Amino acid sequence: MPRVLVADDQDLFRGGFSLILDSQPGISVVGEAADGAEAVRLAVELSPDVVVMDIRMPGVDGVEATARICARTAARVLVLTMFDLDEYVYAALRAGASGFLLKDAHRDVLVEAVRVVAAGEALLAPTVTRRLIADLARRGGAVPRLAARLGELTARERETLEQVARGRSNAEIASALCVSEHTVKTHVSNLLAKLGLRDRAQAVVFAYESGLVVAGAHSPE
Missing domain, CATH: 3.40.50.2300 (Response regulator)
Known part of the structure; x- marks a missing residue:
């Protein structure tokens, strides 16, 4: 409750x-x-x-x-x-x-x-x-300090973070990456822990500030 x-x-x-x-x-x-x-x-x-x-x-x-x-x-x-x-x-x-x-x-x-x-x-x-x-787009390019931290993530965790930043649900991310929702949840938990982020809201901000996602750009489907 x-x-x-x-x-x-x-x-x-x-x-x-x-x-x-x-x-x-x-x-x-x-x-x-x-x-x-x-x-x-x-x-x-x-x-x-x-x-x-x-x-x-x-x-x-x-x-x-x-x-x-x-x-x-x-x-x-x-x-x-x-x-x-x-x-x-x-x-x-x-x-x-x-x-x-x-x-x-x-x-x-x-x-x-x-x-x-x-x-x-x-x-x-x-x-x-x-x-x-x-x-975030008006604030300019990536913050170097944050961009460097992307190296802490695996390729799959980076892909998951990009999907999260684009507002997709776990089910949508699972479909896009051809994995299970349980795997997506694991990736999300791992990337939040590695980056010291509280939740998905902060992950969205990090993705844009680090330059992983660029406002207005679209990822390939």
Whole structure:
């Protein structure tokens, strides 16, 4: 059962999200935070599985709170915001967020997002993914330090990372590489461990920053 902490400085949103999530079978809201500092404190105290995190909050904002929570706990962070802006997407993912949704998402999408993130997967809204890729493309070429780390991966792990960065599911990757889904899961786990990445969301950022995947380019099928 995913245990959830909801962090939002607006009482209406915070209460609404908590009500929606706590009414779902298998989900339990264990706490609410009105700002980033309180979110960090409660994440440490309550050990939730998922923190639903607003971005714009007074004092410690959602990006900094996400970084602190990911550094100090095993909780996974789902960023939920009204602001579909590049800098927030990029900053939140770099801080360790596992998912990013806009507040106008349907309630069913929010519930499913919490379940997906709690299960260890990454989740990005389609508009967020497009903006992230465009933002990474504008930042220029590969970062040499990260590009060098690609040498730590086997050929199959590099292929798997490229597929992950293109937003493909394990089933789709298995079909493309002609292997089993279990093998794909093993490759993903291995490459995350070798690169010191938290999850697939950070793997996407790494793939673009390292130059393994170039925005706008298509891999051969």
